[in-house]
Amino acid sequence: MGFDQQAKAADVTGIPCVRTVVDLRSAIARWRAAGETIGLVPTMGALHDGHLALVAASLEKMDRTVVTILVNPLQFGPEEDLSAYPRNEAADGEKLTAAAADLLYAPAIEEMYPPGFATEVRVAGLTEMLCGASRPVHFAGVATVVAKLFLQAQPDAAFFGEKDYQQWLVVRRLARDLDMAVRVERVATMREGDGLALSSRNAYLTPEERAIAPKLFEMLGQMAAAIRKGRAIDDAIAWGKDELRRAGFGKIDYLEVRDQESLVPIEAGEEGARIFAAVHLGKTRLIDNLAVAD
Amino acid sequence: MGFDQQAKAADVTGIPCVRTVVDLRSAIARWRAAGETIGLVPTMGALHDGHLALVAASLEKMDRTVVTILVNPLQFGPEEDLSAYPRNEAADGEKLTAAAADLLYAPAIEEMYPPGFATEVRVAGLTEMLCGASRPVHFAGVATVVAKLFLQAQPDAAFFGEKDYQQWLVVRRLARDLDMAVRVERVATMREGDGLALSSRNAYLTPEERAIAPKLFEMLGQMAAAIRKGRAIDDAIAWGKDELRRAGFGKIDYLEVRDQESLVPIEAGEEGARIFAAVHLGKTRLIDNLAVAD
Numbered sequence: 202m203g204f205d206q207q208a209k210a211a212d213v214t215g216i217p218c219v220r221t222v223v224d225l226r227s228a229i230a231r232w233r234a235a236g237e238t239i240g241l242v243p244t245m246g247a248l249h250d251g252h253l254a255l256v257a258a259s260l261e262k263m264d265r266t267v268v269t270i271l272v273n274p275l276q277f278g279p280e281e282d283l284s285a286y287p288r289n290e291a292a293d294g295e296k297l298t299a300a301a302a303d304l305l306y307a308p309a310i311e312e313m314y315p316p317g318f319a320t321e322v323r324v325a326g327l328t329e330m331l332c333g334a335s336r337p338v339h340f341a342g343v344a345t346v347v348a349k350l351f352l353q354a355q356p357d358a359a360f361f362g363e364k365d366y367q368q369w370l371v372v373r374r375l376a377r378d379l380d381m382a383v384r385v386e387r388v389a390t391m392r393e394g395d396g397l398a399l400s401s402r403n404a405y406l407t408p409e410e411r412a413i414a415p416k417l418f419e420m421l422g423q424m425a426a427a428i429r430k431g432r433a434i435d436d437a438i439a440w441g442k443d444e445l446r447r448a449g450f451g452k453i454d455y456l457e458v459r460d461q462e463s464l465v466p467i468e469a470g471e472e473g474a475r476i477f478a479a480v481h482l483g484k485t486r487l488i489d490n491l492a493v494a495d
Numbered sequence: 496m497g498f499d500q501q502a503k504a505a506d507v508t509g510i511p512c513v514r515t516v517v518d519l520r521s522a523i524a525r526w527r528a529a530g531e532t533i534g535l536v537p538t539m540g541a542l543h544d545g546h547l548a549l550v551a552a553s554l555e556k557m558d559r560t561v562v563t564i565l566v567n568p569l570q571f572g573p574e575e576d577l578s579a580y581p582r583n584e585a586a587d588g589e590k591l592t593a594a595a596a597d598l599l600y601a602p603a604i605e606e607m608y609p610p611g612f613a614t615e616v617r618v619a620g621l622t623e624m625l626c627g628a629s630r631p632v633h634f635a636g637v638a639t640v641v642a643k644l645f646l647q648a649q650p651d652a653a654f655f656g657e658k659d660y661q662q663w664l665v666v667r668r669l670a671r672d673l674d675m676a677v678r679v680e681r682v683a684t685m686r687e688g689d690g691l692a693l694s695s696r697n698a699y700l701t702p703e704e705r706a707i708a709p710k711l712f713e714m715l716g717q718m719a720a721a722i723r724k725g726r727a728i729d730d731a732i733a734w735g736k737d738e739l740r741r742a743g744f745g746k747i748d749y750l751e752v753r754d755q756e757s758l759v760p761i762e763a764g765e766e767g768a769r770i771f772a773a774v775h776l777g778k779t780r781l782i783d784n785l786a787v788a789d
Contacts, residue, residue, distance in 0.1 A: 319620045320672035325613040352674040378614035380646040
């Protein structure tokens with residue numbers, strides 16, 4: 202974990218920026234002493250309008266909003282895009298300044314995981330399916346970093362995007378299970394005009410792939426409509442996979458209809474049903490999800 | 496986890512007793528509001544003078560002392576003594592009342608692990624050797640319950656016995672790694688007049704075994720003296736194992752000399768060296784440890 206994530210540390214202007222747990226707690230303690238509520242928006246940077254929707258949700262509901270930026274090495278598998286993951290702290294700082302967030306917390310990797318660090322937080326069940334099946338270390342890395350961020354900042358609420366629906370379930374579960382007094386809120390997915398869910402990884406798409414990408418959400422919508430009209434779930438899934446392949450997508454990690462609380466497979470019906478997809482498009486892996494019910 | 500640990504719930508008199516996280520936090524919040532410091536003493540009940548030494552250490556250093564009693568199913572392996580583990584909450588309550596502890600927190604298993612509970616805290620490295628090698632699930636269960644107790648009570652300090660030295664290291668590690676603002680203190684092992692470390696499991700010993708048991712600590716002392724005088728560590732360990740077997744002990748899970756911070760094996764010398772032992776005596780497993788240096 203020796204790469205220099207914080208090379209651009211000096212570039213953040215506008216929004217106050219802290220780099221250490223001590224400084225973070227000191228800033229938050231002042232607000233707490235004044236009786237203010239604290240919202241936390243954990244991110245890996247490369248901020249887009251989807252992140253800013255989380256910031257806006259926090260600003261609306263909470264007195265103070267703290268945004269964290271950390272490209273968390275624990276949640277990348279050995280074959281994944283940790284070193285290539287987009288980083289641009291100066292631009293992120295400008296966006297957060299314009300959004301009027303109160304504080305940016307951008308710790309170095311060594312501040313989060315000092316020498317000797319050895320603890321892992323795991324959530325069983327929820328993390329073993331869907332994205333957990335194809336990215337086995339991912340959710341333990343997410344759970345561990347989020348547990349640390351929650352304990353460092355002790356926010357009243359934290360805001361996560363619906364695009365990463367399974368992540369939201371995992372975080373809500375760990376916060377409950379570890380008796381953390383934080384509400385874990387879910388914010389609706391921001392989309393481009395053509396329906397593509399905003400994601401930092403969209404930057405990897407070629408123009409040709411970018412033209413294909415919106416068909417993922419389009420297909421989820423068509424599947425949901427078909428299920429609502431009575432089409433069998435297995436049949437809808439098979440049809441969806443065929444259509445995605447025909448549209449030009451590569452490997453389909455999964456395309457599933459699951460209960461949106463437990464993530465267990467749903468046999469029939471639409472109540473509590475949600476469609477989850479992870480598909481490859483060129484070198485990029487895209488995820489999205491949609492409730493079956495209107 | 497459906498057994499009825501709390502059958503004796505109504506029997507506690509004297510010391511105030513709470514059963515839920517909400518009541519625990521409410522009691523502690525009143526003390527916090529008055530500016531008082533909080534000490535936590537996590538136990539599995541069956542309290543003896545070793546536990547009361549932890550309570551005394553907390554009472555001496557902290558304004559308020561909360562003792563928890565929970566026979567934690569997560570830290571027992573499938574072959575271990577969960578159902579046989581001694582439970583006597585009424586007697587425990589009397590001892591805590593006499594000791595002048597401020598609060599007993601004795602939650603039901605279902606309060607700690609409600610339906611759907613799925614989160615585990617693991618500490619790598621430290622937990623994979625010594626007791627971790629022979630009790631593979633043990634330390635994950637300890638780490639998980641202690642993380643929960645720390646987050647439920649948010650104490651300023653918590654008190655653990657030196658007899659369970661490895662446990663103290665694991666708890667200290669997880670508290671640091673998860674950014675918990677709690678000091679994890681170590682309290683010297685309480686011993687019978689003949690040197691046997693106090694343990695709830697001593698109650699399992701037959702009179703014949705009880706007569707043999709003190710030779711464990713005696714042997715640790717002799718090994719430490721021999722190493723201080725220059726005896727080679729490997730040689731001292733081999734000698735110690737022979738003497739324990741000769742004294743009547745059964746299977747030796749381990750008898751090792753380790754660095755007392757990292758628990759890695761020590762080749763020679765006494766600085767930071769500590770002898771760790773886990774040995775069976777009849778149906779009982781006894782542990783003890785001793786610093787090599789005087």
